[in-house]
Amino acid sequence: EAGVAQSPRYKIIEKRQSVAFWCNPISGHATLYWYQQILGQGPKLLIQFQNNGVVDDSQLPKDRFSAERLKGVDSTLKIQPAKLEDSAVYLCASSLRTSGKGTDTQYFGPGTRLTVL
Amino acid sequence: AQSVAQPEDQVNVAEGNPLTVKCTYSVSGNPYLFWYVQYPNRGLQFLLKYITGDNLVKGSYGFEAEFNKSQTSFHLKKPSALVSDSALYFCAVRDGPVSGGYNKLIFGAGTRLAVHP
Numbered sequence: 001e002a003g004v005a006q007s008p009r010y011k012i013i014e015k016r017q018s019v020a021f022w023c024n025p026i027s028g029h030a031t032l033y034w035y036q037q038i039l040g041q042g043p044k045l046l047i048q049f050q051n052n053g054v055v056d057d058s059q060l061p062k063d064r065f066s067a068e069r070l071k072g073v074d075s076t077l078k079i080q081p082a083k084l085e086d087s088a089v090y091l092c093a094s095s096l097r098t099s100g101k102g103t104d105t106q107y108f109g110p111g112t113r114l115t116v117l
Numbered sequence: 118a119q120s121v122a123q124p125e126d127q128v129n130v131a132e133g134n135p136l137t138v139k140c141t142y143s144v145s146g147n148p149y150l151f152w153y154v155q156y157p158n159r160g161l162q163f164l165l166k167y168i169t170g171d172n173l174v175k176g177s178y179g180f181e182a183e184f185n186k187s188q189t190s191f192h193l194k195k196p197s198a199l200v201s202d203s204a205l206y207f208c209a210v211r212d213g214p215v216s217g218g219y220n221k222l223i224f225g226a227g228t229r230l231a232v233h234p
Contacts, residue, residue: 004160033221042207042224043161056221091160095220106222108153108160 004109018080025094035091123225138193140208149211150191
């Protein structure tokens with residue numbers, strides 16, 4: 001079974017530029033998550049989709065970050081304009097569903113390392 | 118609010134010796150707890166989870182974790198460490214639905230495990 005795919009793996013941009021990350025979840029997984037992992041910290045959820053609908057974007061800086069999951073499969077996370085503090089690894093994860101008992105395991109992609117200069 | 122704490126930034130152990138990576142939690146409702154491992158330049162890999170049932174949970178690569186409700190702990194263990202176990206380990210707790218979340222994971226800051234030959 002193929003895992004979660006992400007691209008690009010690395011990206012270097014200057015502040016105020018825009019950048020986009022792509023994620024393809026495990027086939028059949030209804031729930032997709034974007035996490036931000038700043039160096040020395042654990043991942044923090046930015047946004048969560050159930051199929052193509054947003055169920056949690058409470059920690060997404062909406063003035064500069066946006067995400068979409070058209071057709072309920074692939075997803076794109078965009079930052080515009082980028083700030084220095086956006087330097088981090090952006091991890092995409094997927095799970096089979098968001099169940100009431102929360103037993104579903106989240107599987108993570110390799111991440112995109114963003115450096116903002 | 119749900120949270121986990123990993124009190125040790127780094128754990129050093131000799132190859133062949135048992136290892137323990139500590140995690141304590143604070144939750145409202147029943148705890149759903151996870152351990153993930155992160156190798157350099159790679160995403161998080163799922164090791165094991167506790168939902169309910171036996172307090173000793175067995176996972177991948179010979180790892181296990183002991184759930185202790187009275188001490189609110191979920192320590193990761195392995196009877197005999199390998200050099201290849203050297204990596205960053207994250208404890209996580211599921212947020213929701215009792216706490217208002219939607220199955221997102223809240224991670225600790227991580228513990229770096231160094232296994233010396």
